[in-house]
Amino acid sequence: MYDVMVIGAGPAGCMAAKRLADAGYGVLLVERMSIPREKSCSGILIKKSIKVIKNEFGKIPDSVLCKPNISKGIVITNEKGQTFKFESDGLNVWRSLFDEWLALKAQNAGAELRQSTSAIACAEKHDYVSVKLHDSEIYEEKARIVVACDGADSNIKRDLFKKPKNYVFTYQTFCRGTIDLDHDFFHAFLDPQLSQYDAWFNVKDDLLILGVGVKEPALMKMYHSRFLSFLNSQFNAKIESCVKEEVGIMPGVTSGCPVNLGTGRILFAGEAANFLNPIGEGISSALASGYAAAEAVKSAYKTNNFSVKSLIDTYNYNISPEKEYMTRQWTILAGMSSKFSYMK
Numbered sequence: 001m002y003d004v005m006v007i008g009a010g011p012a013g014c015m016a017a018k019r020l021a022d023a024g025y026g027v028l029l030v031e032r033m034s035i036p037r038e039k040s041c042s043g044i045l046i047k048k049s050i051k052v053i054k055n056e057f058g059k060i061p062d063s064v065l066c067k068p069n070i071s072k073g074i075v076i077t078n079e080k081g082q083t084f085k086f087e088s089d090g091l092n093v094w095r096s097l098f099d100e101w102l103a104l105k106a107q108n109a110g111a112e113l114r115q116s117t118s119a120i121a122c123a124e125k126h127d128y129v130s131v132k133l134h135d136s137e138i139y140e141e142k143a144r145i146v147v148a149c150d151g152a153d154s155n156i157k158r159d160l161f162k163k164p165k166n167y168v169f170t171y172q173t174f175c176r177g178t179i180d181l182d183h184d185f186f187h188a189f190l191d192p193q194l195s196q197y198d199a200w201f202n203v204k205d206d207l208l209i210l211g212v213g214v215k216e217p218a219l220m221k222m223y224h225s226r227f228l229s230f231l232n233s234q235f236n237a238k239i240e241s242c243v244k245e246e247v248g249i250m251p252g253v254t255s256g257c258p259v260n261l262g263t264g265r266i267l268f269a270g271e272a273a274n275f276l277n278p279i280g281e282g283i284s285s286a287l288a289s290g291y292a293a294a295e296a297v298k299s300a301y302k303t304n305n306f307s308v309k310s311l312i313d314t315y316n317y318n319i320s321p322e323k324e325y326m327t328r329q330w331t332i333l334a335g336m337s338s339k340f341s342y343m344k
């Protein structure tokens, strides 16, 4: 039996696994994909993420960065054409390489990494959790505590709570071409004509990334082509070719920013818990919640108190600054755009 099983080797899972392995616990880190794996993402690490990563994982290697290495901040244009420029240096990374590095760090700390293995379901028993895993066959592993960090489409959460899905779907294309927008910034457009959520432009190496977020997946290509026409007319975008397209999902955050921290001995962190900041920034809260969940697990072991209430209460206490941060960020966005006024 493992002390802890962490499901999902994204930023939340790698943080939880590394913290717990560093503290000497027996950790199994289960990842559905083979690493390095793709994760649809703009790959911007904001200052808050960089600080935590440097503290916990060490210097971010140049090999995971793409050009421009430094992201100078974000420019948000609302439905009235007003622009809000936030200057703050971040880093521009390829998620596949960045997450691979995080997973390697968790492994080096002593976590057992099991790739190409899906967690299908968790069942809480008297003093452990039984987890059904699937690789070439279906089998059971046991852990005293589970931290589910399996992303926005969390299988584990769906299985336990049977709640209806609430996603934002994203569609982005990686193109060659030119555009009269500053490549050093991430540009977000909130005009409802261009997307049902936001539309964005950023640069990774020599590729222009154009993306839209929608509630109805059937409309993603229609909005994307509208966005392209807009960029063409307003910023002289000339697209020569598209080398890749990607569909992704994010949790749909609702008023009050409710999160779901788990049940009993099964904690959720990252997007599985519904953490997501405006304009799709989620790495910082994934890291923070992975950290806070790990600290809650550590204190359960230290006090030998695995009671349902104690574990979730400790996690809730640890994570409250992050919840406040998330709520503040959404309130700021609500003040900038009527599209997000429901988040006030």
Ligand SMILES: Cc1cc2nc3c(=O)[nH]c(=O)nc-3n(C[C@H](O)[C@H](O)[C@H](O)COP(=O)(O)OP(=O)(O)OC[C@H]3O[C@@H](n4cnc5c(N)ncnc54)[C@H](O)[C@@H]3O)c2cc1C
Pocket: 007, 008, 009, 010, 011, 012, 013, 030, 031, 032, 033, 037, 039, 040, 041, 042, 043, 044, 045, 046, 117, 118, 119, 120, 149, 150, 151, 152, 154, 155, 156, 170, 172, 211, 248, 249, 250, 269, 270, 271, 272, 276, 280, 281, 282, 283, 284, 286
């Ligand atoms: C288009 C787009 C752009 C974005 N841009 C940014 C950005 O620039 N900056 C930023 O901070 N955030 C960005 N985000 C958000 C960010 O990607 C997420 O918030 C962040 O990755 C969440 O981390 P996580 O660890 O919770 O989940 P994930 O990173 O999604 O990791 C979950 C992991 O769990 C694995 N998994 C899933 N199911 C199972 C299972 N059943 N068993 C085992 N493993 C499983 C997955 O393969 C994955 O590796 C963006 C999101 C999208 C969609």
